Amino acid sequence: MTPARPVPAASPLSHHSPLAFDDLVGWRKDDHEAALAAFVVTCDIPDGPEWRQMGDAARAQPDPRAFFERFFRPVLIGDGPALFTGYYEPELPGALSRSARFCHPIYARPDDLPETEPWVTRAEIEAGGLLEGRGLEIAWLDDPAEAFFLQVQGSGRIRLPDGTILRVGxxxxxxxxxxxxxxEMIRRGLFTPEEISATAIKDWLRGHPAECRGILQHNPSFVFFRVLTDVPADKGPIGTMGRPVTPGRSVAVDPGFTPLGAPVWIETDGPDPIRRLMIAQDTGSAIKGPQRADIFCGSGDQAGITAGALRDPGRMLVLMPLPVKD
Structure with missing residues (x-):
């Protein structure tokens, strides 16, 4: 969802509650081997002697559950309500050149984009002229709602007319x-909180083309992309840590509270409860707070349906590394 950068340490909070593994609902029933496989993808990135020690141990094919219980301790960080949502990698029809059908561009990063200060807003970009004629158009899509949600997801697969796939991140x-x-649509009375979902929003926008742009421009944030040529087709998109994320095992978190690369235990209380060990390998501009996580649900339409319906309470515990013993 965001580009690779040095992994920050989580900020200390006043509310840390250490727990035992037996306090985690469903811990013994989880597929710890799947969690370990996701952990190994990024275990060499976090710095510190405890991370190096456990990284070596993880790659030695240990007993998965015993590994996590040996090197970590679950900690509940923060005392506020939890919120779990989902994100996915959409696959959308598109083209490399503009046409009557494909007329909504996705852009590469401009050279003059500031690193540390706000640039122009979405409305100013979409007013026209600012990015045109600079060769920044990566591809063209046929649906402004899908182009918007591609920016929200931060990555995607674009299916070109000849059947080839262009991956962008x-x-x-x-x-x-x-x-x-x-x-904003709830505030305007267009939906109730119980009705809102990504699918419902897209359907409404398609049914109200005259109002679509104004609704989308309520979000001033605008995302730029790059073409991904080095990610295998069977792997997920690249997360913040610069490695592919894993469906159902990678989450986006707020790195101010949860260290990137750390295992996190998720307990959701929605219609389909989740009790699963995941790995904090991504971030997102809307993911803020110690009890906030966005679960990567996979690629394609079905993953999009799953992600769009996920908005559940629960709790999240971070598995913090134990100190290295001399």
Whole structure:
């Protein structure tokens, strides 16, 4: 969802509650081997002697559950309500040149995009002229709602007319804060909180083309992309740590509270409860707070349906590394 960068340490909080593994609901029933496989993808990135020690141990094909219980301790960070949502890698029809059908561009990062300060807003970009004629168009899509949600997801697969797939990933944004168009549509009385979902939003936008742009421009944040040529087709998109994320095992977190690369135990309380060990390998502009996570649900339409319906309470525990013993 965001580009690779040095892995920050989580900020200390006043509320840390260490627990035992037996306190985790469903811990013994999880597929710890699947969690370990996801952990190994990024275990060499976090710095520190405890991370190096456990990285070596993880790659030695240990007993998966015993490995996590030996090197970590579950900690509940923060005391606020939890919120779990989902994200996915969409697959969308598109083209490399503009046509009557494909007329909504996705852009590469401009050279003059500031690194540390806000740039122009979505509305100013979409007013026309600012990015045109600079060769920044990576591809063209046929649906403004899908182009918008591609930016929200941060990565995607574009199916070209000849059947080939172009994969794109996040390469920066304009520096403005993310604002939820779903919450704005609720505020306007277009949906109730119980009705809102990504699918419902897209359907409404397609049915109200005259109002679509104004709704989308409520979110001033605008995302730029790059073409991904080095990611195998069977792997997920590239996360913040610069490695592919794993469906159902990778989550986006707020790195101010949860260290990137750390295992996290998820307990959701929605219609389909989740009790699963995942790995914090991604971030997102809307993912803020110690009890906030976005679960990567996979690629394609079915993953999109799953991700769009996920908005559950629960709790998240971070598996913090134990100190290295002399």
């Amino acid at each position: 996040y390469d920066g944004r304009n520096g403005h804060p993310y604002r939820s168009i779903g919450q």
